[in-house]
Amino acid sequence: MSEYSEERRADRAADAEQRRIDQAAADARRVEREKAADERAARLRSQRLADRGQARQARAAERATRRAARGVALTAGNVYRKGTLALVTASALGSLPAQVLHFAGISPMLLPLPLAIEGAAWVMAAGVAYADERGLPGWVRWFLRLLVVAAAGFAASINYDYGTHLPGLSASDARAAGIGLAAVTLLGPLLFEIRQWVTTLSAKTGSSEDKTRRRHDRKRRRQHRSIALLADRFVSAAPFGELSFEDAFAHAWEIETGTDTPGMTPKLHRRAVRSTAALAEAQRPSVVRSRGEGRRGGWFPRRRPVDPAPIIESADTSTNRSTPDLEESAPAPVVPIEAPAALPAPVVIDLKKTVEPVPVGAVAAESIRPRRATGRVPDVARSSRPVRTADELLGEARSATAEWSIGELTAEGIRKAVRTSPAKARVLRETLRAERSARTDEAAA
Known part of the structure; x- marks a missing residue:
């Protein structure tokens, strides 16, 4: 009996455990379903918001597009052009x-005449725009304007006559009707011609950048007339479109001035x-003297001594070229003077010792002190140097x-080769280059 009770108790416990497990699984499935539903709802909500x-x-972009289109359509130029065409249509x-x-x-057979007369005016006005x-030449445009x-x-004149003879109107009203019809007839071609004139001037004027460029071109031609004329010759000599004016200028x-730097x-x-x-x-640093130093028999100072400090050479490699190659003159380079060696100790001379007179014709003893130049060396004392002609x-x-x-x-190489002045070296350089160029052209021909 006890074993049966134990078995039933165990079965009931197993059933309760199974029910608990099933309930937990059901709860877990319900939670998963709710979570999935919440996620799906969140995705749908985010999708709706997106x-x-x-x-x-899209609506904002469409509004911006319409606004931009209205801005483009309502510019002063478009309003003027379209407004003029509207007035011309109303006039017609x-x-x-x-x-x-x-x-x-007058007669039904004359019905095509108004179309021909009015059409001739408008066709000739369109011809002016086409010219x-x-x-086209100016006389063509003026001839078409005369036809208009x-x-x-x-x-x-026809409209004025028709307006003045309208029945049922007083004299003043008939005259006003005739003048109005004549004016509206002339207003259309006049407005169209003014529109074409304004359009042509606008195309010629261009933007502010075009105005600035034209002003610059006029100023350059005025200030550099000879160079601009030479550039025009180069452009006209070259095939069409192969040489621009800027390259020619x-x-x-470079031909006129010898340098490729503009200006x-x-x-x-x-x-x-x-x-x-x-x-x-x-x-360069200089030595400042006091007021009493360096006087030669008065208040005139002697020549300023050269600063013995060495001159620092520049690292610029352009100084390796000579001034004849640059086609210009430059001051001679400053060579530093070495500091004089220490002078010998002064010799003490007894002033009481009698000095014997030097006999006439005797040669004075050689002095260890260098003689100072007293003036310009005469031409007869200078060494003669042969003068070579240009040939x-x-x-x-x-x-x-x-x-x-x-x-x-180069002028520097020629100067060193023939030992001449920089100016003559430049002349020789240009002559030799011209001869070489002439020989090259003859060989090419």
Whole structure:
């Protein structure tokens, strides 16, 4: 009996445990379903919000597009052009019925005449616009304008006559109607011509940048007339479209001034060299003397001594080129003077000792002190140096540079080769380069 009870108790406990496990599993499945439902709801909510945001952005972009389109359409130029066309259309609609009624009242066969007269005025006005677009001669445009005036004037006279003879109007009203019809007939072609004139001027004027560029071109041609004329010759000599004016102007500037730097000339180069030399001289330290020192028989100071401090060379490699190659003159380089060696100890001389007179014709003893120059050395005392003519210099330069290339023909090299001045070296350089260029052109021909 006890075993049966134990078994039933164990079965009931197992059933309770199984029910508990099943309940826990059911609760877990319910939680998962609720969680999935919440996540799905959250995704749907975020999707709806994203869709609303995209729709809002799309509406804002569409409004911005419409606003930009309205801004473009309502600019002053568009309003003027479209407004002029609207007025021209209204003018045509106001003047054409009066002409049709006038000619139809005379005879139905004259009905095409108003269309021909009014159409001739507008076609000739369009011809003026076409002539402006194609850049035709001025007489063509003025001839077309005369045809426009003739056709529009004839149509205006017809409308005036028709307006003044309208039945049932007083004299003043009839005259006002005739003047109004004539004015509206002439107003259309006049407004169209003014519109075309304004459009042509706007196309020629362009933007502010175009105005600035044209002003710059006029100023450059006025200030550099010869160079601009030479550049025009280069452009006209080259095939069409192969040489721009800017390249031609740069080449003409280099030919006229010898430098490829815009605005620089040989005169400005010389001024720059003089200014550089003056600045270097002003920055050099100098020895300041007192008032009583260095006087030669009065208050005139002696020559200022050269500062013995060594001169620091610049690291600029452009100084390796000589001034003849630069086609300009420069001051001679300053060579530092070495400090004199220590003088020997002074010799004590007894002033009481009698000095015997030196006999006439005797040679004075050689003094250890150097003699100071008392003035300019006369020409007869100078060593004579042969003077070579220009032809002799040119012959020596030709012989010395026979194996040189055109690039090696520099004024400094020629000056060292024939030992001449920088000015003559520059002349020899240009002569030899011209001869080499002439020989090259003949060989190429």
